[in-house]
Amino acid sequence: MPPRLNLLSFSRQIPYRPKPQTQWRIQPAVRIAPAQCRAYVDAKDPAPADRSKRVDAKPLDTVSDEARATSEVMGETGPETEQGTPVEDVVKGDKEAQAKLPKVMQDKLKANSSGSGPKGTRSYSTASTPTTGADPYPDMGLLTFNPDPVAPDVPGVKFGLPSLPLPKGSHLKYRYDDIVDQVTNLLMRHGRKSVAQRNMSLILQHLRTSPIPTINPARPLLPGAPPPSHLPLNPILYLTLAIDSVAPLLRIRSQRGAAGGGVALQIPVPLGQRQRRRTSVEWILGNASKRRTMGSGKGGFAQRIAQELIACVEGKSSAWERRNAIHKLGVAARANIVMPRRR
C-alpha cells in the first residue's frame, strides 16, 4: 500500500518535524497471544472453553473427576485427583508390573530396595558423615574457613584482588597436573572416565610401591632428572619422566607426489609437548596391552601400564627402539625439509 502522504511529491520543502512520541514507538517483538492451553485436571480455574451458561453445552468432566463425583455420591473414596499417583506407588508390590517397567525405573527400584548405599568411586563424598557425638549444629567445614582479612585497597573491588600468580589447582578446569589429566584421557575407553581415573590412581600407587629403578646409562633419561631414589616418593614426577624420556621429538610426514615416481617424500615434522607425550603414551599403552596379566580383578591393566612405565625408566621398554628409529629416520630425511626462503 502506498503511503498516504508522500513527502517527495511536494515541489517545495515543507518544514516537517515529527513529534518525538510518534516517531518511534517501542513495541514488543512478539505479541503475547491469549493463553489457549488446556488445563490439567488439578487446575484451579476452569478451562477457558467452559464459559457457557447452559448446562448441556458445558464440556464433560475428565474421567477421574467423574469417578470421584460418583464415588462421593456412593460414599466411597474415589480416585485421587489432586495429585497424580507416581508409577512407583502403582507398581509397588506387583512383581509382574515391576518386571515390565523401563530399565531405568527398575534400576532405581533395585537401588532403593537394597539397603547398601551408593557405590560410586568419586574422590569426594556427597554424603555427610556426622561425627558420633550428636551435635545439633554440625560444623560443615566452613566455620574455620575465614577469608584473608585484607581490606579492599582497589576502589570498585568488593573482595580485594587475588594475589598473583594464582596457586596451582585453583582453576576449576586445570586443577590437576596436566600430564595426569592427559594420560587419564588417553587411558579412557568408551568414555568411562571414572574407570580411567581409578586406573590412573592405581598406576601411581604401583609406581609408589615398586622398588627404586636402576637407570640404564645407555638410555639416559631427560637431563636434570632427579636421582632414581627420589622417584617412588613422587609418582607424578616418575610418570612424567618415563613419558617425556621416551617421547619422540618429531614425526615423519609422508608427502605424496613430492618425490616423484610414486614414492612418498618423508618429511620430519617437529612435535609439540602435548603431541610428544601423546605419542609416547600410545606406545606405552600398546606395549602394556601386550603384556600378560598376572593377577585378576580390576587392577590388571593399571599394573601392566605401571610395569611398562618402570621398564621405560629402566631402559628396557621397546618404546626406546621406536623412538630411536624415528629419530634416525628424521635425521636421514632432514634434507627433505624445505625452509621458506627469506628475502
Add this chain to the structure above:
Amino acid sequence: MASSTCLRRFSQLSLDRATQPAFAPRSLLAATQASCFSTSAARHANPTGKKGMGAAPKRGTKTLNVKKGRKDTVKDLSKKPSPGDRKAMRKRIVLSNNNALEVPGLKDLEKDNALDPSNEGKVMGLAENVVDALRAVEAFKPSQGWSLFRRPATLMRKETIQVAQLLKEAEEAPEGQAKKTLRRILTGQRMSGKSTLILQGLAMGVLRDWVVIHLPEGQDLVNAHTEYAPLPGSQPTQYTQDLYTANLLSQIIKANEKILASININTNPSLPFPLPANSNLKQLADLGIINPEASWPVFAALWKELTQPGRPPIMLGLDGLSHVMGESQYMSAEVKRIHAFDLTIVRHFIDHLSGKVALPNGGLVLAATTKSNSPTSPALDFSIQVAEARQNKASDLPQWNPYANVDQRAMEALKDIEVLKVGGMSKEEARSIMEYYAASGMLRAKVDEGFVTEKWSLAGMGNIGELERASVRLRV
C-alpha cells in the same frame, strides 16, 4: 491415504488371501511378513543350497577379508600363572612399603598404654607380634591402604577409645560381681572405618593377652564354598563346617599361641580320638586341625576350656554381619535352604552376640556391618534403628511394619543389641592422620588448617576412607 500406500494395502489384501490358510492364525505376530512386489528373495535364493559357490571375485576388486588381521597377532608364549595364583595375587596383603619414609616419633601400642584414653587423636604403630596375630586372623583387608606405609599404624579415634573403654570394662569387674560380656554392632557409612575398628579392637585384645577369635568374613560362612555335614544328635539339625572350623582353629592357634600353650586341659572332653595326658590347649587345637572331621567337637572342647574360671577374657569378632542374618546357600536333605543360625559356628557367634550365652571370664563381642557388599537384611537394619533410638533415649521407638516379611530368628537374636556408630573424624583427628601421611612421604603438601579443612570437607565431613582416597591415593 497416499496413493502408493493405498496400492500397497490392496496388494497385501490379495497376498493375505492367497497365503493364509483356511484356519485362523494362532498368533497375531505369525501373520505373513512378506513384502509385496519384491523379487529380491527369489533373486537371492541359492538353488544348490551351498555356500561359497559364487564366482571368484574379479582381479583387482577389494574383498572383505575378516581373517586378515589374524596373521599378525603374536601368540603370547610367556608362562601363565598357575591355578590359584591370580586369586592369591588379588587377595595378597602387603603391609609395608619400603619406599615410604620412617615416621619419626611413631610410638607403638603396648600392653600398658593400649587402653589409655589419652591416646585419642594419636597415630600409633602396631608391633610386629600384633601384626602377625592380626594377619593370622585375617583382620587386614586388601582394600585397606596398609601397602602404602612403612609399617602398619592406626589412628586412635574417638570410637577406638570407646572400644578401649569396653575392653577395660570387661577386664575390671567390680568386687564380688561376675565379669561382663559386652556386645556391640559396629555401624556406619561406607569406608567409615568399621573393619579397621574391629582390627583395632583385636589388636588391643592381643596386647592385653586376651584370646582373640575372629571370623573375617561373614560371606565365607554362608556361601556354601566349604563342605558341611549334619551334627549328629542335634535337634533341630545343625550343620558343622569341618574344613572351615579346622582353618579357624589354626588361625586361633597362630594368633594366641602363647596363651593356649600355657593353659593345660582341666576338663575331660569326649573326643573321637585319645588325648595325651597333661596336654595343653594348643595340642588340643592341633588335633582338631589334623582331624577336620572332629574339628567341631575340638572347637567346643576348646571353648569349654576357655570358659573355665581363671582363664583370660575372650574377644570375638565378625565382619560382614548381614550375610549371616538370613538363610545360607547350603541345602538341607529336604532341599531347603539352611538358615545361617543352624550352622554351628554362626550359631556359636550369634549366641554370644545376642547375649544368650555369657563369657564367664569377661569378653567383648564385636560384629561389623558392611556397606559395600551386604545382602539386604531388614531385621538387622530395623534392629540397628531400634538400638540407636534406644541409645538416644528417643521417646518413640520405631515400629516394625507387621505386614512386612521378617527373619524372625534374626529379629529375636538382635532384640537387645547395642550399636557403636562409627562416624566421621573430627578435624583434629584428620589433621593428625594427615600429618602421619605427610611424614611417611605419601602426601606431598603442607598440612595446614586450610588444607586439612579442604580435604576433611571433600571427604564428606571426615569419612576416613574418603580422606585417604583424596589425600594419599591420588584419586582424581
